[in-house]
Amino acid sequence: MSLTLGRMEASHKRTALGDKKMNIYIDNHQRQKKIDKAAKFIRQHFAALTAAVFLINLVFFAAFDQAVFHKGCEELYDGVLRLHILANSDSKEDQQLKLKVRDRVLSTAKELGLGKGCKDMQDTIEQSKQLLPQLIEAAQDELIKNESNQTVDACITKMYFNTREYEGFTMPAGEYHAVRFTIGKGEGKNWWCVLFPQMCLPVAFEEPLEQEMFSHAQLRVLTSRPKYEPRFALLELVHKIGL
Numbered sequence: 001m002s003l004t005l006g007r008m009e010a011s012h013k014r015t016a017l018g019d020k021k022m023n024i025y026i027d028n029h030q031r032q033k034k035i036d037k038a039a040k041f042i043r044q045h046f047a048a049l050t051a052a053v054f055l056i057n058l059v060f061f062a063a064f065d066q067a068v069f070h071k072g073c074e075e076l077y078d079g080v081l082r083l084h085i086l087a088n089s090d091s092k093e094d095q096q097l098k099l100k101v102r103d104r105v106l107s108t109a110k111e112l113g114l115g116k117g118c119k120d121m122q123d124t125i126e127q128s129k130q131l132l133p134q135l136i137e138a139a140q141d142e143l144i145k146n147e148s149n150q151t152v153d154a155c156i157t158k159m160y161f162n163t164r165e166y167e168g169f170t171m172p173a174g175e176y177h178a179v180r181f182t183i184g185k186g187e188g189k190n191w192w193c194v195l196f197p198q199m200c201l202p203v204a205f206e207e208p209l210e211q212e213m214f215s216h217a218q219l220r221v222l223t224s225r226p227k228y229e230p231r232f233a234l235l236e237l238v239h240k241i242g243l
Helices: 002-045 047-079 092-112 121-145 200-204 218-222 231-238
Strands: 081-086 150-159 164-166 168-171 173-185 190-195
Touching: 047 173, 047 218, 081 092, 092 121, 092 164, 092 173, 092 190, 092 200, 121 150, 121 173, 121 190, 164 190, 168 218, 190 200
Parallel strands: 081 173
Antiparallel strands: 081 190, 150 173, 164 168
């Protein structure tokens, strides 16, 4: 009797072990089928999957690049001081007079040490305010020397500029702080340069520019070219419609 029971228990154990092995076999088989199915799908859609991964990376890069571009523009608006000289008219005489006033203003600014010791745009603005009467006097004296009865006025303001290229850099459209000289009616073409960071005077007098004047984000914008960057035109449109 006990022998029979023992044989029955052994038989049940063998059956259970066999069932377990069968279940493992079935699971492995099903898993392999899934792997084979996935591999087949990848082979059939490899080009599409590759394109999708590429597009995802492209979108991510474009979003990151746009964020850097936007940051660079904001830093330029908040950190650049421009010099702006507006001619009386577009006549040949008035345009030549504008350039003479420009040269006189720049040479006077250099003599007075404009920009020296300034660590940021705000320092340069404060220094410009102090020196502005002397700069206006020099500009007016230049007009008198050239037998012109026009008057010149100047102020420190914040004004809109279109996209412009200057000394290999591209300044994006937007509102900038500026030292603005207006000759006569101020209805002619203008001349401008960058007072801070120090570019105006070094360029005018062929002196070396300071190293590391701009941040990485600013350089991303400055070294772009409007011809190949539609976002410069879009930026101008945004400012014009007041968004």
